[in-house]
Amino acid sequence: MLTRLSGWGRTAPTVARLVSPRDFEAVANVVKKSRERGVIARGLGRSYGDPAQNAGGVVLDMTRFDRIRRVDVDECLVDVEAGVSLDALMRVLLPFGLWPPVLPGTRQVTVGGAIAADVHGKGHHVVGSFGDHVRSLDLLTADGSIRELTPDGEGSALFWATVGGMGLTGVVLRATLRVVPVETSYFVVDTERLDNLDDLLARQSADDDRYAESVSWFDATATGPRLGRGVLTRANHARRDDLPAKPRRDPLAFDAPRLFTVPDVLPSGLLNRATARAFSELWYRKSPTRSGQVQNITQFLHPLDVIGEWNRGYGPRGFLQYQFVVPFAAVDVIRRVVERIASSGHVSALNVLKRFGPGNRAPLSFPGPGWTLCVDLPVRPGLGELCDGLDELVLGAGGRHYLAKESRATAEAVRRGYPRFEEWRAVRASVDPDGVFASDMSRRLEL
């Protein structure tokens, strides 16, 4: 069926034939019959830009492949189909006392999407990214064959090209993931409120390694000396003994409230300077410094999941997310980017800052040692120029963009940011010489 598709930012919709195959054989048939405009897999469409859409071609909806085939409690392994969401996976694992070690800011992503973008969570500095926990995966390649790939040994180059490969090496059908044991579904959280960016950066640098999860939010609307005032939240998984009596009776409990869904009729510009300032003020006020607080999953990890479809709050013109990483030595770039945005007249209410740990072997994996900053910017005139300017700062400092969020950079920017790009390209060319796998992003960035 011809369907208009866009990413979470709702910025550049295009039309493709969306197909929802029922079994792997049907997927193979779609791939084998693909024509000039090619095929791309799509999970839950939570990437912000255009990697899961394919104008004039075929888009494979993978969400029907949602079976969790096996949970091995002793070995801490799960065998899942690629369309399983991390939300479903987490819910199934918890009663076993197991936990998916890498959860991004929303759990509404599929395993396939998490592999293709090699997603990271607040615990990257300790556990690495999603690909680090994949024991094996089945990849359907352009020739219609299915290969089982592992991180080491034969086929490992293709494995690591698939991790972070944005669906361009083939379709992930199934994966075996390593998970970790937990005693409870709660976190013991330390919250610190800091009144400027320098303090925030310094504090976050000081002792991140004591925490399994660490992230900070900051206010990009406050100006002058309060620029970048923020809230640092860091946590460890609660042990049973950490819990007060009541939750201790059901330590692995989980229920996620969904309060309301944003309707689809909001005008552009609802998020303006005034609302962003009000939101930022609120967020800052609600988070006074305190330590050792016990919080549940939604409170700590996914406060935004309480609002369904919140991306509509940005109105029909959509928004983009600008996320990059720069080496620790280039921390100054963080400051300059924040200043530029604050003085640009563009508004970002959701600003997230995190320290990454070491990267992995995947040539297109995003995380690497350094600071990552992520801002949400509604599309307005002048935004393109602002971002082009930020690119110079980021790339000049040896940084790079996150492809799962990318929607407006250039082909050269990706090549500069990912020095191993050609190595990845060679692997892709060897398994897909005719470019059967293609997306709007692959055409836009010449991937």
Add this chain to the structure above:
Amino acid sequence: MIDAVGNPQSVLVLGGTSEIALAVIRRYTGARKPRVVLAARPSPRRDAAVAELTAEGVPVTALDFDARDVGGHSAVLDKAFADGGVDVALVAFGVLGDAERAWQDHEAAIELAEVNYTGAVSVGVGLAERLRAQGHGVIVALSSVAGERVRRSNFVYGSTKAGMDAFYQGLGEALRPHGVTVTVVRPGFVRTRMTEGLRPAPLSSTADQVAEVVVTAVRDRRELVWAPAPLRLVMSALRHLPRAVFRRLPV
């Protein structure tokens, strides 16, 4: 592809020496350098445009294109699309002619009809087929307020623009489900080569001002715009005037 903030990667101009179209190209080739295809009859003006863009580092190709040679349109479009498709296509050719000659001289009338209407329909069908296969893209049709309420003073031209305007609006509806946007732009009096020697009408504009309207409309995926914007109201009033009154207006 067109990115999240509206930057196209490739722009095709049919009628590649149109001042408005070149002003649009200049706006698109500021910071980014999209691929540009200028389809026009060979002329020193076309050569100059190619030279100017090349000097600025814009990858530009010139194609021989004659609006009246409808048989050759398909081949021209094939070449224009060969390098990875077209994101924004401007239908920018047209002739104004001598208004009094145009309704009394058979050949002059037919030339206007063939270039402005038949030629526009011909490339419209060809663009539609190709953009539809792409699943995305924008066609910008440079229409005119002259077609909105046709005046005695230039009704042959006006009638051709009325026809092409209606065609492209309908085409926009037909292409909507295929991810393609058609933007019909209705400039008023534009002070260009084409109107040299004519007395500017009220609310006249420059090619550059029209270009600004075009680029904004494409970015916002608008389907019908006036240049300048207030003409929309003026034309709406004019459209509803009784003939007897309209006849006496000094427009």
